[in-house]
Amino acid sequence: xxxxxxxxxxxxxxxxxxxxxxxxxxxxxxxxxxxxxxxxxxxxxxxxxxxxxxxxxxxxxxxxxxxxxxxxxxxxxxxxxxxxxx
Amino acid sequence: xxxxxxxxxxxxxxxxxxxxxxxxxxxxxxxxxxxxxxxxxxxxxxxxxxxxxxxxxxxxxxxxxxxxxxxxxxxxxxxxxxxxxxxxxxxxxxxxxxxxxxxxxxxxxxxxxxxxxxxxxxxxxxxxxxxxxxxxxxxxxxxxxxxxxxxxxxxxxxxxxxxxxxxxxxxxxxxxxxxxxxxxxxxxxxxxxxxxxxxxxxxxxxxxxxxxxxxxxxxxxxxxxxxxxxxxxxxxxxxxxxxxxxxxxxxxxxxxxxxxxxxxxxxxxxxxxxxxxxxxxxxxxxxxxxxxxxxxxxxxxxxxxxxxxxxxxxxxxxxxxxxxxxxxxxxxxxxxxxxxxxxxxxxxxxxxxxxxxxxxxxxxxxxxxxxxxxxxxxxxxxxxxxxxxxxxxxxxxxxxxxxxxxxxxxxxxxxxxxxxxxxxxxxxxxxxxxxxxxxxxxxxxxxxxxxxxxxxxxxxxxxxxxxxxxx
Numbered sequence: 001x002x003x004x005x006x007x008x009x010x011x012x013x014x015x016x017x018x019x020x021x022x023x024x025x026x027x028x029x030x031x032x033x034x035x036x037x038x039x040x041x042x043x044x045x046x047x048x049x050x051x052x053x054x055x056x057x058x059x060x061x062x063x064x065x066x067x068x069x070x071x072x073x074x075x076x077x078x079x080x081x082x083x084x085x086x
Numbered sequence: 087x088x089x090x091x092x093x094x095x096x097x098x099x100x101x102x103x104x105x106x107x108x109x110x111x112x113x114x115x116x117x118x119x120x121x122x123x124x125x126x127x128x129x130x131x132x133x134x135x136x137x138x139x140x141x142x143x144x145x146x147x148x149x150x151x152x153x154x155x156x157x158x159x160x161x162x163x164x165x166x167x168x169x170x171x172x173x174x175x176x177x178x179x180x181x182x183x184x185x186x187x188x189x190x191x192x193x194x195x196x197x198x199x200x201x202x203x204x205x206x207x208x209x210x211x212x213x214x215x216x217x218x219x220x221x222x223x224x225x226x227x228x229x230x231x232x233x234x235x236x237x238x239x240x241x242x243x244x245x246x247x248x249x250x251x252x253x254x255x256x257x258x259x260x261x262x263x264x265x266x267x268x269x270x271x272x273x274x275x276x277x278x279x280x281x282x283x284x285x286x287x288x289x290x291x292x293x294x295x296x297x298x299x300x301x302x303x304x305x306x307x308x309x310x311x312x313x314x315x316x317x318x319x320x321x322x323x324x325x326x327x328x329x330x331x332x333x334x335x336x337x338x339x340x341x342x343x344x345x346x347x348x349x350x351x352x353x354x355x356x357x358x359x360x361x362x363x364x365x366x367x368x369x370x371x372x373x374x375x376x377x378x379x380x381x382x383x384x385x386x387x388x389x390x391x392x393x394x395x396x397x398x399x400x401x402x403x404x405x406x407x408x409x410x411x412x413x414x415x416x417x418x419x420x421x422x423x424x425x426x427x428x429x430x431x432x433x434x435x436x437x438x439x440x441x442x443x444x445x446x447x448x449x450x451x452x453x454x455x456x457x458x459x460x461x462x463x464x465x466x467x468x469x470x471x472x473x474x475x476x477x478x479x480x481x482x483x484x485x486x487x488x489x490x491x492x493x494x495x496x497x498x499x500x501x502x503x504x505x506x507x508x509x510x511x512x513x514x515x516x517x518x519x520x521x522x523x524x525x526x527x528x529x530x531x532x533x534x535x536x537x538x539x540x541x542x543x544x545x546x547x548x549x550x551x552x553x554x555x556x557x
Contacts, residue, residue, distance in 0.1 A: 011144065033143070033144035033189045034142070034143050034144060035141075035147040035148065035187045035189050036146065036187075036188040036189025036190065038146070038189060051146075052191070053146060053189065053190050055190065055191065055192045055194060055201070056191055056192060
């Protein structure tokens with residue numbers, strides 16, 4: 001039987017792993033929606049959060065490019081990344 | 087626009103004459119020409135139930151659904167909006183959705199790789215600049231979406247006709263009844279698990295007709311469930327036919343079994359105390375609150391192919407009564423084939439134990455393995471077989487829907503029904519089914535969007551007591 005209705009702000013997921021260095025800190029975990037799964041990347045210091053599906057992740061893996069490092073990078077073009085904006 | 091064959095138009099004229107006399111040509115239950123016209127004139131126009139919001143709670147969650155035979159993806163976009171996207175790539179027409187349910191931010195066509203956001207917008211395509219230069223305006227090449235989509239209490243409906251009325255107008259007095267059932271429970275409702283689907287060699291109208299007020303069959307077809315002790319009447323001594331049939335306009339119908347306030351029997355559909363305290367007296371009218379308190383069970387339909395049913399049942403003879411609510415769609419596949427859908431709907435926030443019991447009871451009654459469904463699907467299939475026979479067509483065979491016409495039965499039109507609509511008491515009459523077929527006929531004959539049908543118009547031809555020598 002499928003899981004119970006989930007509040008999107010508090011998706012069920014795996015234990016997070018943290019990745020940090022002197023420049024940035026992110027917390028990453030796999031989350032489960034009712035019908036599928038995504039990779040959640042949270043940047044607590046910047047109070048932002050994004051949940052990427054496999055095709056988006058594959059695209060990042062294939063096309064990684066220095067442009068992604070620009071300060072305005074917000075994932076694909078219409079995706080807000082603040083917790084409130086998503 | 088699909089042009090009906092002259093033979094079909096003649097048939098529809100004959101159908102009206104027959105219906106006014108209380109019969110229906112059985113051919114309606116299995117005829118490929120009629121079916122093509124149904125797809126064109128009913129399923130591309132009517133508001134069709136697609137799913138419940140609780141099936142797609144997170145952004146990117148989607149389920150595959152059909153409107154008529156056509157595939158749509160019901161998806162909650164990255165913007166939080168729910169859409170019904172036509173599952174057909176704008177480039178060459180291949181299907182872009184590869185699973186029955188899932189979560190995706192992007193849908194990618196397997197043929198050339200055109201990729202769409204879950205809002206329907208074209209996100210990109212391989213070699214885009216080399217292949218098209220500046221000729222491809224991505225903003226104009228999104229997936230088609232159903233032009234109308236609205237939700238009521240989490241139930242998502244869509245219409246493919248730009249000229250369709252609002253869902254509220256379409257529902258007529260069915261809206262009051264949806265509010266009665268699903269508009270008074272504060273925590274809300276949710277689907278448990280996935281919908282179960284069963285392919286039946288039956289015409290979709292056989293179950294739609296059944297749900298539109300066929301109480302008569304319960305006395306005989308489902309007798310085994312009472313004989314074996316699996317089912318009992320939860321209302322105690324009250325007869326199974328003790329209830330209302332209510333015509334709601336626009337082809338919709340409601341069967342409502344109520345218990346007198348002085349009787350100690352079940353309250354609020356027999357839900358346990360933990361659920362009963364979630365019903366609020368202020369969310370709808372007092373009439374609806376008191377009305378739900380004294381409702382034991384119901385069977386409702388929204389034209390054309392959406393049904394819902396709720397009663398306290400036992401899933402086996404040693405179990406206690408557990409309230410089971412099933413949501414049904416009768417999906418057309420061909421004139422002689424359909425898919426029966428069952429969702430189990432449960433109040434939110436209940437104990438896991440009750441949730442499991444209610445799910446099990448729904449599936450033990452109205453699903454492929456359910457006692458009632460196994461009873462029902464056999465005649466639905468054999469009606470369809472009979473309707474497709476050469477003999478039946480040759481003699482223009484009619485089937486009988488006269489029960490309750492002209493007041494020739496114990497059932498009477500009543501004016502004390504606590505709600506809107508044209509109501510009859512008891513349920514031993516077939517006006518609801520005549521009303522379903524009357525609305526069907528109206529859709530089938532209308533070249534433009536058919537006008538509103540009032541409950542009185544839906545009940546046309548019922549006659550008055552004594553007008554046929556009886557009553």
